[in-house]
Amino acid sequence: MQISINLPFDELLAIIKKLDPKEKNEVAKLLIGETEVSENQWKIAMKRKEDFEAGKIETENWVDLKKRLLN
Known part of the structure; x- marks a missing residue:
């Protein structure tokens, strides 16, 4: 799945809500990884x-x- 970087937050949230639990977990890992300090x-x-x-x-x-x- 490809998502535009310019996608409004509400639309992105709607897409994430439609994902299955495994896909949501992958999205969560990516988001957490972006905020962690090495x-x-x-x-x-x-x-x-x-x-x-x-x-x-x-x-x-x-x-x-x-x-x-x-x-």
Whole structure:
């Protein structure tokens, strides 16, 4: 099944409601996967937090931080 990225949310929800339980489970896995942080991203963030709290690093703007974490 192909779904347009430009599909209105209400239409997408109607399609999802018509899926069988197995298909709904697959959709749920995809959505959850999009919101989870990888272990590597978490380790980097925690190290930065600890280094920042210890005064080892300067502050960093959100744009640069996001670019670094996503790459």
